[in-house]
Amino acid sequence: GNSVTQMEGPVTLSEEAFLTINCTYTATGYPSLFWYVQYPGEGLQLLLKATKADDKGSNKGFEATYRKETTSFHLEKGSVQVSDSAVYFCVSSEFRGNQFYFGTGTSLTVIP
Amino acid sequence: EAQVTQNPRYLITVTGKKLTVTCSQNMNHEYMSWYRQDPGLGLRQIYYSMNVEVTDKGDVPEGYKVSRKEKRNFPLILESPSPNQTSLYFCASSHTRGGQETQYFGPGTRLLVL
Numbered sequence: 487g488n489s490v491t492q493m494e495g496p497v498t499l500s501e502e503a504f505l506t507i508n509c510t511y512t513a514t515g516y517p518s519l520f521w522y523v524q525y526p527g528e529g530l531q532l533l534l535k536a537t538k539a540d541d542k543g544s545n546k547g548f549e550a551t552y553r554k555e556t557t558s559f560h561l562e563k564g565s566v567q568v569s570d571s572a573v574y575f576c577v578s579s580e581f582r583g584n585q586f587y588f589g590t591g592t593s594l595t596v597i598p
Numbered sequence: 599e600a601q602v603t604q605n606p607r608y609l610i611t612v613t614g615k616k617l618t619v620t621c622s623q624n625m626n627h628e629y630m631s632w633y634r635q636d637p638g639l640g641l642r643q644i645y646y647s648m649n650v651e652v653t654d655k656g657d658v659p660e661g662y663k664v665s666r667k668e669k670r671n672f673p674l675i676l677e678s679p680s681p682n683q684t685s686l687y688f689c690a691s692s693h694t695r696g697g698q699e700t701q702y703f704g705p706g707t708r709l710l711v712l
Contacts, residue, residue, distance in 0.1 A: 518698040529688055529703035537698040588640040
């Protein structure tokens with residue numbers, strides 16, 4: 487079946503530190519992969535996505551590369567800011583599917 | 599402004615009292631979905647709809663009903679709520695049913711069932 491496993495939090499970093507949040511997936515087919523971000527008190531919004539192997543999604547300084555050989559989609563940012571404090575969800579879906587599979591979320595707090 | 603709206607945002611109710619959470623989108627999206635978010639479990643899909651009058655179960659449909667009579671609306675119905683349905687609920691929509699599509703989420707409805 488399909489599932490997503492992501493790094494447990496919470497994660498606390500100092501401003502300008504390097505961020506990595508690990509995400510691995512299992513799928514029966516060829517999933518699309520997403521990172522969504524949830525700011526406090528808000529709904530989720532798309533951060534970046536990749537729809538095929540070796541694609542790199544990027545947005546707002548965040549990057550993630552679709553690695554089929556390791557079934558991973560790790561989120562990285564070179565220098566985090568206080569405004570990046572949020573919960574991050576790794577998500578997979580089948581290309582022609584109707585269902586989406588969420589990781590448990592990783593809470594990130596960036597301190598000045 | 600393109601958005602997904604949910605009402606109410608907060609709701610406290612008692613066991614067994616039927617309730618409806620409304621969801622509406624103004625983007626002419628075909629696909630709509632309901633999720634519940636619980637600590638340590640992430641988001642789990644309750645029901646989804648690929649178009650008007652087409653709905654299907656997600657991973658956790660027990661105790662919930664949905665309907666899709668109009669393209670823009672996708673209400674979530676709890677016929678007889680129980681305390682284990684206390685959760686944060688999100689509605690989402692996307693342009694088509696494809697798994698590569700970006701979903702747009704509503705602001706969430708926090709439900710407490712006593």
